[in-house]
Every structure is written in C-alpha cells, then in structure tokens.
Amino acid sequence: MTPTLQLFLVISAALFSIGLVAALSRRHAIFILIGIELMLAAATLNFVAFWRFGPQPQPPTGVMVAIFSIAIAAAEAAVGLALVIAVYRHYRTTNVDQLDQLKG
Amino acid sequence: MTPWIATYLWLLPAVPLAVSLMILNLGPSRRAEAGTLAILGQIAALALAVTAFLPTLQAPGWRAFQNFTWFTFGGNALRIGWVLDPLGAAMLVMITLVGLCIFIFSVGYMADDRNFSRFFAYLSFFSAAMLGLVIANSLLLLFVCWELVGLASYLLIGFWIHKPSAAAAAKKAFITTRIGDLGLLVGIFWLYSGSGSLLFYDEGRGCLESAALLSLGTSATFIALLIFCGAAGKSGQFPLHVWLPDAMEGPTPVSALIHAATMVAAGVFLVARVYPLFSLGAVNGVTPSLTVVVWIGVTTALMAALIALAQADIKRILAYSTVSQLGLMMVSLGVGGVAAGVMHLLAHGFFKALLFLGAGSVIHGCHHDQDIRNMGGLRRLMPVTFLTYAVGMMSLSGVPLLFSGGWTKEEILHATAAWPPSHVPHYLLLAGVVLTALYMTRQIIYVFFGNRRAASEHARESPAVMTLPLIVLAVCTIALSVVLTPAWPWLHDYLIKETPHLDIARLRLVQPMLLLSLGLVTAGIGLGVLLYHKIGEIDPLARAQPGLFRFLENKMWLDELYARTVVAWSRIAACLSDWMDRHFWDGLVRGLGHVGQLFGIFTASFDEHGINTGVDEATTGTRGLGRIMSDLHSGQIQTYLGAIAIGMLALLVLAWLI
Numbered sequence A: 001m002t003p004t005l006q007l008f009l010v011i012s013a014a015l016f017s018i019g020l021v022a023a024l025s026r027r028h029a030i031f032i033l034i035g036i037e038l039m040l041a042a043a044t045l046n047f048v049a050f051w052r053f054g055p056q057p058q059p060p061t062g063v064m065v066a067i068f069s070i071a072i073a074a075a076e077a078a079v080g081l082a083l084v085i086a087v088y089r090h091y092r093t094t095n096v097d098q099l100d101q102l103k104g
Numbered sequence B: 001m002t003p004w005i006a007t008y009l010w011l012l013p014a015v016p017l018a019v020s021l022m023i024l025n026l027g028p029s030r031r032a033e034a035g036t037l038a039i040l041g042q043i044a045a046l047a048l049a050v051t052a053f054l055p056t057l058q059a060p061g062w063r064a065f066q067n068f069t070w071f072t073f074g075g076n077a078l079r080i081g082w083v084l085d086p087l088g089a090a091m092l093v094m095i096t097l098v099g100l101c102i103f104i105f106s107v108g109y110m111a112d113d114r115n116f117s118r119f120f121a122y123l124s125f126f127s128a129a130m131l132g133l134v135i136a137n138s139l140l141l142l143f144v145c146w147e148l149v150g151l152a153s154y155l156l157i158g159f160w161i162h163k164p165s166a167a168a169a170a171k172k173a174f175i176t177t178r179i180g181d182l183g184l185l186v187g188i189f190w191l192y193s194g195s196g197s198l199l200f201y202d203e204g205r206g207c208l209e210s211a212a213l214l215s216l217g218t219s220a221t222f223i224a225l226l227i228f229c230g231a232a233g234k235s236g237q238f239p240l241h242v243w244l245p246d247a248m249e250g251p252t253p254v255s256a257l258i259h260a261a262t263m264v265a266a267g268v269f270l271v272a273r274v275y276p277l278f279s280l281g282a283v284n285g286v287t288p289s290l291t292v293v294v295w296i297g298v299t300t301a302l303m304a305a306l307i308a309l310a311q312a313d314i315k316r317i318l319a320y321s322t323v324s325q326l327g328l329m330m331v332s333l334g335v336g337g338v339a340a341g342v343m344h345l346l347a348h349g350f351f352k353a354l355l356f357l358g359a360g361s362v363i364h365g366c367h368h369d370q371d372i373r374n375m376g377g378l379r380r381l382m383p384v385t386f387l388t389y390a391v392g393m394m395s396l397s398g399v400p401l402l403f404s405g406g407w408t409k410e411e412i413l414h415a416t417a418a419w420p421p422s423h424v425p426h427y428l429l430l431a432g433v434v435l436t437a438l439y440m441t442r443q444i445i446y447v448f449f450g451n452r453r454a455a456s457e458h459a460r461e462s463p464a465v466m467t468l469p470l471i472v473l474a475v476c477t478i479a480l481s482v483v484l485t486p487a488w489p490w491l492h493d494y495l496i497k498e499t500p501h502l503d504i505a506r507l508r509l510v511q512p513m514l515l516l517s518l519g520l521v522t523a524g525i526g527l528g529v530l531l532y533h534k535i536g537e538i539d540p541l542a543r544a545q546p547g548l549f550r551f552l553e554n555k556m557w558l559d560e561l562y563a564r565t566v567v568a569w570s571r572i573a574a575c576l577s578d579w580m581d582r583h584f585w586d587g588l589v590r591g592l593g594h595v596g597q598l599f600g601i602f603t604a605s606f607d608e609h610g611i612n613t614g615v616d617e618a619t620t621g622t623r624g625l626g627r628i629m630s631d632l633h634s635g636q637i638q639t640y641l642g643a644i645a646i647g648m649l650a651l652l653v654l655a656w657l658i
Helices: A004-023 A029-054 A061-091 B013-025 B032-059 B086-109 B114-134 B139-157 B164-195 B209-217 B220-234 B243-249 B250-260 B263-273 B275-279 B288-308 B316-333 B336-365 B383-397 B404-417 B424-448 B464-483 B490-495 B511-532 B539-546 B546-553 B557-632 B637-657
Strands: B062-075 B078-084
Touching: A004 A029, A004 B383, A029 A061, A061 B490, B013 B032, B013 B114, B032 B078, B032 B086, B032 B114, B078 B086, B078 B114, B078 B139, B086 B114, B086 B220, B086 B263, B086 B288, B086 B336, B086 B490, B114 B139, B114 B250, B114 B263, B139 B164, B139 B243, B139 B250, B139 B263, B164 B209, B164 B220, B164 B243, B209 B220, B209 B275, B220 B275, B220 B288, B220 B336, B220 B557, B243 B316, B250 B263, B250 B316, B250 B336, B263 B275, B263 B336, B275 B288, B275 B404, B288 B316, B288 B424, B288 B557, B316 B336, B316 B383, B316 B404, B316 B424, B336 B383, B336 B404, B336 B464, B336 B490, B383 B404, B383 B424, B383 B464, B383 B511, B404 B424, B404 B511, B424 B511, B464 B490, B511 B539, B539 B546, B546 B557
Parallel strands: none
Antiparallel strands: B062 B078
C-alpha cells in the first residue's frame, strides 16, 4: 500500500484527538502535559505530511519547521514539568481539579 | 528766581494735617500733648505763611506756581498744583494768625471737655484743608479742599453730638452747602470741557489766562454763575444762608474759626480767585454774572442785618452779622472792587474772630448761657473781654479812622457808588451800615451794660489763656488799619498788583464819604443807645412793631418756607420711591425669584427621576453581567480547554457550512 496524504492526515487527526481527550479527561497534571505533547506531535506530523506531498518536496523546508516545533515542544515540556513540581511543592497535589485558585 | 517756599508750598497744609493725624493717634487721654501739638503745628504754619508772604513783596504782581500731573486717563493728563500770589499769601497769613489765636483760646474754652484731643485733631484738620484751598492752583484741587473744609465744618458743628440740635445743624450745614457744591461741580466740568484745563495759571495755558478765556466766550457767564452757586452755599448767601446761623451749635472757637473768619470766606475767596471768568467781556466793568453777584450780595447783606436785629442768642446775632458782611464782600466783588472785597474779608477775619472769641469768653463766664436777655452788666465783671469786644464791635460797625473795618467798609462804599448800572445797591448798603451799628449796639448794651441778670450773676473774667488771644486780635484789628488808609493804601495796591506809595493828599479826596459813613455809624449807634438804654422785659422793637419783630425773630420764616417746600417735596419724593421700591420693584424681583424657584424644582425632579434612575440601572446591569462573567471563570483549566476545543469545533463547522 502506497502511503498517501490522506493516511497521514487521518493518523494525525487520530493522534490529535487522543491528545485532546487525554488533556481534557485526565486529572493528573503530568498526563495533561503528555496530552498536549501528543497534540503538538500531531501538528508536526501534519507539517511533514503536507511538505512531503506538496509542490516542493525537496529538503530541508518542511523538516526545518518540524525540528523547530520539536525543539519548542521540548522546551515547553521542561517548563511544564518544572511548573508541575513547583505546584506540587506548594499544594501537595497535582490534581488540577483542586488547583482552581486563579478564578474570578 | 523762585524762592524755595514756592516749591514747597505744600508744607503749609501738610504740617497741620500731620499734626491732626498725630493727635488722633495719641488717643483721648493725652490732652496736654494734643493741645501743645496743635498749637505748635499752627505756629509752624504761621511761620511758613510769613515765609511765603515775604517773596510776594519783592515786586508788584509777583506770582509763582508749581504744577505737576496728578494722573493720566487716556490721552488727558489731569494736572494740579499750587500758586503763591498776593491774594493767596495775604489769606495764608490771616488764616494762620487768626487760627493760632483761636487754637490758644480753645485750650481755655474746651478745658473741661471730654473730647479735648479730638477737638484739636479736627481743628488742625480744618486748618490743613483751608490752607490747601488757598494755595490750590487748580479748580480741582481747590474743590477737593473745598469739600474737606466742608467735612471739617460738619464734624465740628456736630462736635457735641449728644445734642440733637447739634447733630441736626451739622446735617443741615452739610446738605445745604452740598446743594451749592453741585453747581460748582457742574461748573468745573463745563470749564474743563470748554477750556481743557483746570489750572488757574499755567504759562498761558491756564483757564484764567487770556487764551482759554477767549475760547470760552459766552459760556463763561454760565460757568461763572455755576461757580457762584458753590460760593453762595459756602459763604452763606441768600437763599442758601440758612445753615450758617444753625452752625452756631458747634463750640464757639469753631464758630470763630470756621463760621466767621475763614471757611465761610472761602466763597468770597473763590470768586476773587476766578474773577477773570466773572469779568470776561465786561462792558464798563459790568457783566451779567457780576450783576447777579451784586444783587444776591445786597439781598443777603440787608436781610441778614435785619434778622440780626431781632435775635436773642449772642452767637446767632454774630452769625447773621457774618452773613451780612459776606454779602457786603460779594457786592464789592460784583461791582468790581475786588481788592476792597478781599481787604474786607481779611479785616473781617480778624474782627469777627475777635467778636466770636469775645462771645465765647462771655458764654464761658455765664456758664454756657447764650441768651443776651439773661446777661447784663458784664462790663465791670469782665473788663478785658468788654474792651476787646468793643474794639471788634466798632470795627464791625465801621467806625472810621481807628478801626480796620471802617476803612475797608468805606472802600466798598466807594466801589458801589461808582457802579454804573444802578445806585440802589449803594443806598441799600448805606442802610446796612446803619443797621449793623444798630444791632451791634443793641447786643453790647444787652450784654455789657445795665443791671446784672440771671446768667451774669456769678460771672467772672476768663483766664489769661482766653483773654490773651482777644488782646492779640484786638491789636491786629487796630494795627491792620495802618495799611488800609487812603493815604497809604498798601494792602489795596498790594492786592491789585501796583507799587504802593504814600500820598497824604488823597485823604482829602475821600472826605465826603468818610464824613457820610461817620454820620451813618453815629446815627446807628445813637439810635441803638436811644432805643435800648432802658431795657425792660420786652424788646423795645417788639413793643413798637410786634408783627415785624416776630417776622425777623423767626428769620423771615425762611426755614419754615423751606420745610414746607423743598424739604416737603423731597420727603414726598422719598415716600414715593420707598413705595415703588417696596411694592413695585420688590414684587418684580420676588416674581422673578419664584420663576427661578419653579425651574429649580423642575430640574431637581428631572435629576432625581430621569438621570439618577438611568445611571442606577446601568450600574446594576453592569454589576449583574460582571457576576455572571466571573462565575464562568471557575479556575478549572480543563473546562477552559474544553471550551476552546468546542469553540474551535464550532468555528470549523461554521467555516465548513459557509
């Protein structure tokens, strides 16, 4: 079976949906972060797919965006994890349902 | 070369003014200091006056003036200044010398008064204003001082303010002279618009100098008459003379200084000062304005002399005599005898002050009883007062040769005899001479001769502080005649700006007039002695002519006439204005107020119900919305994320649908 754009888009959409569900349903902060990473990965996959099957498939235009996105995701994970640790130290919990003090 | 005194002539009024302010600052308890200060101030003023008098002797018609700008409005500069000339210098010496005598006399006369210091402050203030009036080289400055002497007169007439009659007299004097001053003020405006200057002398540009006079033309007559209104008010000329006899309510030194010697003479002085205005365009020495002056003067002189005949108050007799003599001076000015009028003014200043101070001494001796019918026989009790009073009386009556009043009165008779239009004023004045001698004889017989009566029972001579000024003034009255005789008419020539010279031969020329006036005065005194040598309960004149006597005793009913006419009319006008004010204007204003109030109520309710409610609703709504919004903010980040997802989905669906 020849890989087609639609296949990648379906995989990407599934990946994004899984990430969204994880981010919305899990209570643990780290799992929400994982969900977000999944959604980012889905977006990166979209980029690469559109590049590979687009009018100019030569390297390195699309790959550059993917690599950049991954780097940002790494940075974001680092900040996110640091925040989770700080929140845990302060509230003794990582359950986001209890972290509701930033309300109006 | 101008002597320094001409430049610093302002010192003359400034010194008494400063003294007056100092006395007021001292307070009422420092009596001795107040009296000393006032007398020292007057001595300084006298010294300055003599210093100012000396340079005027240098040459006939010598004159110096000093002008400066008072203030500028628009393009016009209002200039004032002072002038030193024979007329002013002679007045200065007379005023300060008489003033000094009266100041010293006052120390004795007012010794028991509670407001001794205030009295001297007022006297000094008056002295300052009067000296300012004399040195003024501008009609405006003269008018300012004119009003200031009026104020001083008002304050001093009403000095014993606890007496209702004194308060009323002060008010009457102030208001009556104001009527004349209104005319004077209008005359000043007219003169300013006509000639463009109010300075008397200004190197050819002054309003009394030929250029300005020519530009005035015929309006000079009206200006002169308006100025004469002011002079008539101040100098007690008919019909504005009514205030002067009432002014005798003031302390006697005040009557002597202000209402006999100086202030009332200011009117005569004013006419003499602006004489070129009166005599402009004279044919044969006669102008319409001068004719008016003559007839007013004659009426005043005769009327006042007649009224004086029937008065019982020692000071009132002298007051009417003053009115009469001022009328005489006016006649003299009117017929062209300016020098004669001013000479009589100067001589009158001395002997009338003497008479008033003598009367003051008598009143002091009689424990402040002023009714001559209660006096009598004071000749032996008060010899000094009697002798000096007799000198004054003879000078006033016009006894020739020895007394200054005789010479000056003769000059006036000469001047009137030469008046071309009519000889009537001359004959009326001759009758006036007889009347003057008659009423003075009557007074002196009542007061000094005969038996002692109620008030003179315990009289005694006044202290030296009061008799000394009397002696000085009596000596002055006699000594002044040296410069008045026709053989050496020094004062006459000094005033008309000629070189005086001695000429015995001229004595013969005036002999007929001398004999005539001697005869008339003798007749007057003789008639007086004949009538009054045996005085009973009733006045001899009242017995012979009761109706006439009552007419004269009540001052020809003039006060009553004024009360019925002028005063009544103003009262009606006042009532009418009051009514208008109360009912018409008040109602109008109140109605307008109600309209405003109604409008206020309307706007208040609109505020309350319209605007306030709107604002309230808006705030409540905003607050409710805010509450709903804030409830949405739950703090649950997953809810937020879900909302974002659903929103994105909705947008996608929307994009796909479109």
